[in-house]
Amino acid sequence: MQRKLGRRIKKINDSNNFFYLTLSLIALLISGSLAEVVGEGVIDHILQGFIIWTFIVCLASLRFDRKWFHFLASLTAVWVAVFILKSVLNIQQMDVVMLALTFAFFFATFQSTAKQVLFHGNVNANKVIGSIALFLLLGLMWAIVYLLILEFSPSAFTGMESLTWGDNFSNAAYFSFVTLTTLGYGDISPVTPFAQVVVYLEAITGVFYMAIVVSSLVSANIEHREDKNG
Structure with missing residues (x-):
């Protein structure tokens, strides 16, 4: 089992790393929807397992950026320690x-991915997929804030x-991406002033993200062509 995992991780390189990163984020989002199937309680363990798997894939995908890799590895170690402590002592606090550590991990992953995807280098399929990963990370970060x-x-x-955050994860993610894309179905809505501020800030971020990604990818491609043509 460990050998198979090691082989799969070795297949991740700087030309396909964002494919694996995006797939792991999608798998994490899908895992949250399992609450309707398996029922309350069990979903916490399933979701935490998927989070750990996502952390591993993120570390493997971003190991080429040494600065952020060491920081992400430290966050993962602390997250696992807190998870074990909570499981053993049953401390709900x-x-x-x-959640705070998960947000920090995804924020650092976003920073490292943005550094590799936006504003420089040739635009290829891996970078386009990386821009999708950035969008998924934005939605996940706001879901954790909710x-x-x-x-x-x-x-x-x-x-x-x-409910527990595991049982609410799917709803929070759904609401986050609906807000990020400014769809606004209205089945979930903020009530308190602070929640309302956070929600409209996410909507603003979603609008600007689209403009920034398109402009950065286009400018990076133009810059690469100019450098190539001399």
Whole structure:
């Protein structure tokens, strides 16, 4: 099993790393929807397993950026330690710490990915997929922010009950991406002023992200052609 995992990780290189990163993020999002199938309680373990797997793939995909790799590895070690501590001692307050660490991990992953994808170098399929990974990371980060808000203010949103963050993950992710794409279905909506501010900030980010990604990829491609032509 370890050998197979090692072989798969070795297949990840700087020409396909964002394919694996994007697939792992999609798998994490799909895992949250399993709550409807397996029921409450079990989903926490499934989701945490997928989060750990996503961390591993992120580390393998971004190991070419040494600065961020060491930081991400440290966050992963701390996350696992907190997870074990919570499982052994059954301390529910650790949920906030786990969510904060998960946000920090995805934020660092976003930073490293953006550094490799945007504004420089030749635009290829891997970089285009990397821009999709950036979009997924944005949605996931805001979903975690909503889960943190629910930890402190359970009635901050209509349409989301006061459940464990694992059971609410799918709803938070759904609401996050609906907001990020400015669809605004209205089945989930913010109630408190702070939640409302966070929601419209995400909508603004979603609009600007599209413009920034398109302009950066185009400018990077033009710059690469000019350098190539001398």
